[in-house]
Amino acid sequence: MAFIHIAVQQGDFDLTTELARQPDAVHACGAQASFIGRVRNDPAAAMPLSAMTLEHYPGMTERVLAELAERAVARFGLLAVSVVHRVGRLVPGEQIVLVLTAAPHRQAALQAVEFLMDYLKSVAPFWKCEEHAAARCWVQAKATDEAALARWQA
Amino acid sequence: MTIQLLFFARLRETFGRTAEELPLPDGCVTVADLLEVLRARGGDWAAELAVGKSFRIAVDQMLADADARLAEGSEVAIFPPVTGG
Numbered sequence: 001m002a003f004i005h006i007a008v009q010q011g012d013f014d015l016t017t018e019l020a021r022q023p024d025a026v027h028a029c030g031a032q033a034s035f036i037g038r039v040r041n042d043p044a045a046a047m048p049l050s051a052m053t054l055e056h057y058p059g060m061t062e063r064v065l066a067e068l069a070e071r072a073v074a075r076f077g078l079l080a081v082s083v084v085h086r087v088g089r090l091v092p093g094e095q096i097v098l099v100l101t102a103a104p105h106r107q108a109a110l111q112a113v114e115f116l117m118d119y120l121k122s123v124a125p126f127w128k129c130e131e132h133a134a135a136r137c138w139v140q141a142k143a144t145d146e147a148a149l150a151r152w153q154a
Numbered sequence: 155m156t157i158q159l160l161f162f163a164r165l166r167e168t169f170g171r172t173a174e175e176l177p178l179p180d181g182c183v184t185v186a187d188l189l190e191v192l193r194a195r196g197g198d199w200a201a202e203l204a205v206g207k208s209f210r211i212a213v214d215q216m217l218a219d220a221d222a223r224l225a226e227g228s229e230v231a232i233f234p235p236v237t238g239g
Contacts, residue, residue, distance in 0.1 A: 054238065055162060057160070057212070057231060057233070060212060063215055097239055120238060120239050121239035124239075126239070127162060127234065127238070128237045129163070140235075140237070
């Protein structure tokens with residue numbers, strides 16, 4: 001049984017803590033791979049980003065993330081998967097999402113991180129609302145996010 | 155039957171509500187039927203839920219298409235395409 005940890009939370013997360021949370025009693029895990037997404041400001045934009053608020057669908061979010069984690073375990077032979085996603089108001093530079101995988105070898109661990117992020121961005125019910133000074137706007141979904149799934153569906 | 159509607163993100167703001175309990179007329183049994191009922195309200199409802207507009211539906215927390223069937227007490231969420239990560 002692979003270890004799966006899913007968390008949707010307001011507070012920040014710590015990579016070292018999450019790495020240590022993945023158990024490996026028999027030392028079968030030769031690779032841990034991670035991705036951290038952060039709130040990005042575009043220095044060239046006319047109006048700098050002051051903050052973004054992440055909304056989600058409590059219940060469905062956790063269900064979708066757990067289902068994606070199980071699919072990744074089955075597809076890549078993972079020993080562990082952790083997905084931590086923050087919600088609420090975040091400012092540029094803050095961490096938003098962590099995907100962390102463990103596998104016997106690096107290729108599976110690295111590919112599974114990409115698989116999980118591609119699917120998370122297309123099917124997990126989160127929405128970003130950006131604040132630029134006094135103006136606020138909901139981020140539009142990108143066609144490229146859906147297109148990114150094609151490589152996993154061949 | 156009566157269903158529980160939920161709205162998220164931009165559509166929650168446009169429709170001015172997070173949730174609504176909705177008794178359905180007889181014969182309204184699928185997501186497509188429900189959308190017709192909501193479009194008949196006119197205004198933002200007709201505009202945002204028009205055919206070809208980009209929105210998603212989940213029934214009991216599973217993404218659903220127009221053919222999905224509704225049941226007494228179904229939780230039906232309507233929201234824009236997701237933008238997490």
